[in-house]
Amino acid sequence: MELFTSRLMEMLPGLRADRAALMKEHGDVQIATVAIEQVLGGMRAVPALLCDTSSVSADEGLRIRNIPILELTDATPEDIFFLLCTGSKPNANEHDEIKHAFAKKAAVPEYIWDVLKAMPKDSHPMVMLSVGVMALERESKYRRVYEEGGSKDALWQATAEDSITLLSGISTIAAGIYRIRFGKGDPIAPKAGLDWSANFAHMLGVSDNESFRDLIRLYLVLHSDHEGGNVSAMTSHVVSSALSDVFYSVSAGLNGLAGPLHGLANQECLRFILDLKHEFNGVPTDEQLREYTWKRLSSGQVIPGYGHAVLRVTDPRFTAFHQFAEKHNLEDDTIQIMQKLFRIVPEVLKEQGKAKNPWPNVDAASGSLLHHYGLQEFEFYTVMFGVSRAMGICSQILFHRLFNSPIVRPKSMTLAEVKKLAGM
Ligand code: CMX
Numbered sequence: 001m002e003l004f005t006s007r008l009m010e011m012l013p014g015l016r017a018d019r020a021a022l023m024k025e026h027g028d029v030q031i032a033t034v035a036i037e038q039v040l041g042g043m044r045a046v047p048a049l050l051c052d053t054s055s056v057s058a059d060e061g062l063r064i065r066n067i068p069i070l071e072l073t074d075a076t077p078e079d080i081f082f083l084l085c086t087g088s089k090p091n092a093n094e095h096d097e098i099k100h101a102f103a104k105k106a107a108v109p110e111y112i113w114d115v116l117k118a119m120p121k122d123s124h125p126m127v128m129l130s131v132g133v134m135a136l137e138r139e140s141k142y143r144r145v146y147e148e149g150g151s152k153d154a155l156w157q158a159t160a161e162d163s164i165t166l167l168s169g170i171s172t173i174a175a176g177i178y179r180i181r182f183g184k185g186d187p188i189a190p191k192a193g194l195d196w197s198a199n200f201a202h203m204l205g206v207s208d209n210e211s212f213r214d215l216i217r218l219y220l221v222l223h224s225d226h227e228g229g230n231v232s233a234m235t236s237h238v239v240s241s242a243l244s245d246v247f248y249s250v251s252a253g254l255n256g257l258a259g260p261l262h263g264l265a266n267q268e269c270l271r272f273i274l275d276l277k278h279e280f281n282g283v284p285t286d287e288q289l290r291e292y293t294w295k296r297l298s299s300g301q302v303i304p305g306y307g308h309a310v311l312r313v314t315d316p317r318f319t320a321f322h323q324f325a326e327k328h329n330l331e332d333d334t335i336q337i338m339q340k341l342f343r344i345v346p347e348v349l350k351e352q353g354k355a356k357n358p359w360p361n362v363d364a365a366s367g368s369l370l371h372h373y374g375l376q377e378f379e380f381y382t383v384m385f386g387v388s389r390a391m392g393i394c395s396q397i398l399f400h401r402l403f404n405s406p407i408v409r410p411k412s413m414t415l416a417e418v419k420k421l422a423g424m
Contacts, residue, residue, distance in 0.1 A: 001101050003094045005160060007086040008402060012156075015403050036422055039413065043229075044309065049237070050405070051228030053084045053395045058312040062226055069222065070316045077220035077391065078102050078196050081167065084225055084395035085160075099195050105168035106190035106199055112136060112173060113187060116180055125177050125383045126258040130251045132173035133390075137247035139165050146243065156401040162246045163394035170250075171196060174387045175203030182377045196220070200387065204375065211328045212373040218324060219370075222317040222362060223385050225392025230309075231256035232263065236393040237400065241408040246394050253393050254386045263382040263389070268304035270367030270378040273337045283336045286344060293348045305364030306345050307355045314359040318342075321365035330372050338368040 031047055038046050054064045062069040064080065065087045072080065075089075078098045082090040090098060115135045116128055137143070142158035150158070176187030188203045197217035206212065228234060236253030240246065257263030280288055293303060308315065322342070325335055342360055349358035367381055 001097070001161065001164070003097045004082065004086070004101070005157060007082075007088070007094070008156070008160060008398070011086065012402055015399075019403055036418060039418060042309075048410070049228045049234065050400075050403070051233070051396060052087070052399050053392060054225040054227050056227045056310050058310055061311055061313065061316040064225060068316065070320060072221060073218060073320050075221055076195055076197065076217065077224065077388070080221050080224050081163075081391045081395060084391060085398055101164050102168045102196045103190075103192070103194070103199070105165050106172055106196075108136065108169045108172045108176075109139070111138070112169075113176060113180075116173070116177060121181075123181070124258070125181050125380050126254065126264075126386065128177045128181060129170070129174060129383050129386050130254045130258075132177065133166065133170060133247055133251040133254065136166065136169050136173070137245065137251075139169075140245045140247055141165075142245040146245075152404070156398065159246060159398050159401045163398060166246050166250060167390055167394060168196065170390050171200040171387050172203060174383045175200055175205075177383060178204055178206075178375075178377070178380055182380070206375045207373045209373060215324065215369055215373065218320065219366060219384060220388040220391075222320055222366075223388035225389070225395065227310075228396060230262065231259065232389055233393055233396055237396060238408045240397045240400065241405060243407075246397055249397055250390050250393050253389070257386050257389060258382060263385045265304050265361075266363035266367050266381040266385060267378045269363045270334070270371060270381065272304050273334050273341070273368055274378075276337055277333050283333050283340065286340065289337075289340055289344045290348060293345055297348070297352055303345055303349065305341075306349060306358065306360055308357045308359075308361045311359070311361065312357050315361045315364075317362035318360045318365050321362070321369055325365070325369060325372075330369065332372055334368040334371050338365055 034046055038044055052065075054062060055066070056062050060068065064072060065083050067083070072083075075083075076095075076099070079090055079095055082088075082094060082098050112132055112135050116132055119128055119131065140158075140162050142155060142162045145154050145158040172187075172190060179185055179187050184205060188205050190199045191202050194202055197220050198213050200220070201207075201213040201216040204216075226233070228237060232253035235256045236249040239252040240249035260268055276284055276289070276292060279292065284292065296303060322339070324330075325339070341364065345360070346358040349355045367378055370376075370381065370384070371378070
């Protein structure tokens with residue numbers, strides 16, 4: 001942790017100086033105005049959040065620390081976490097250190113399994129993940145440092161340490177949930193010598209295939225962060241701004257990720273693909289797919305995996321998964337349906353003319369790839385997303401601790417006040 005912490009320490013004076021200067025000398029510079037449609041419309045496009053770890057543009061999609069995600073598809077997730085937090089890719093020594101730091105914390109205390117095994121057998125895996133992360137809060141160094149009246153420096157350092165405890169633990173917890181919830185047997189212990197994603201693949205116990213390991217690595221990289229305004233990141237940020245530790249904050253964000261318009265969409269995507277396969281007894285023709293999609297739209301349902309609140313192009317993370325399927329020559333009905341949908345759905349959505357973005361997002365492809373390797377319990381897919389997204393959330397929280405951000409407290413208005421402003 002020494003190299004990682006010293007990188008953060010180097011960043012600290014610059015960040016604090018920037019904050020002080022911006023607040024003192026430029027605090028009254030106007031960035032934007034807020035329209036009623038934004039107040040009523042989910043605060044869409046209101047630029048009121050600071051996020052340095054990643055950015056998402058409408059025409060390009062995700063950049064992590066200003067590097068396009070498609071240039072990072074060979075990285076390890078630990079290196080991505082290092083990059084998210086420090087703004088630089090790790091050198092060889094830093095790579096070894098962060099990998100070792102994750103590996104050291106891979107085993108979770110026995111009480112985690114007691115808690116998860118005591119839950120009803122039909123609990124949703126996302127509930128189990130949120131509960132598992134909350135239970136791990138007992139290990140928080142941050143809370144202990146805070147209770148002992150620790151300095152601000154001690155607090156951000158404890159946040160860094162807690163983040164690695166949480167991230168390493170969350171993959172073990174997630175893999176254990178997969179096994180407990182779906183009757184696969186006892187949780188598999190982490191294996192010495194494996195890195196984070198290889199260990200996650202190992203603990204799932206789904207496949208020994210080398211390309212499955214690579215898919216898990218890619219999955220963790222691609223879902224790691226998506227700037228600060230999405231439901232899970234923003235929720236976690238708000239909770240952590242009350243000086244709650246990362247376990248409270250990430251668990252809160254996971255509860256938002258569990259929503260069907262956010263992280264649960266990947267489960268819905270595979271359900272949609274499997275329904276199609278069932279309905280047409282295999283891969284439908286283009287015409288059947290077009291008709292089926294129209295029927296769904298006419299009944300008021302969305303097409304899962306298509307559209308985005310920010311993106312207006314094909315999500316590069318979808319492209320990365322699509323390329324993975326091609327590179328590894330993955331062929332089965334679900335993958336073929338996923339590929340066909342990519343050809344048909346944008347046409348249909350454009351013709352319908354409602355969705356601002358007719359192109360696929362990351363969720364359109366991920367499920368069919370996991371399904372191909374035998375990870376077919378789609379209620380688990382959002383858990384996989386959560387394991388990865390915890391990286392972005394922790395790095396964003398760490399940024400705000402370094403930056404000395406205050407508690408979040410926007411102003412709300414009554415409906416009567418809004419109507420009065422509208423002249424109603
Ligand atoms: N299928 C059908 N209709 C869609 C659609 C889709 N995939 N995407 C958008 N629309 C509709 C919206 O429901 C909305 O209709 P109403 O005016 O009747 O309410 C209209 O098009 C305009 O919506 P929008 O401005 O284009 O999209 P939003 O920013 O409101 O919503 C999202 C974005 C992702 C919730 C939406 O596209 C959707 O529901 N997609 C399907 C679910 C999904 O794939 N979610 C994963 C998101 C990925 C992530 O969170 O990272």
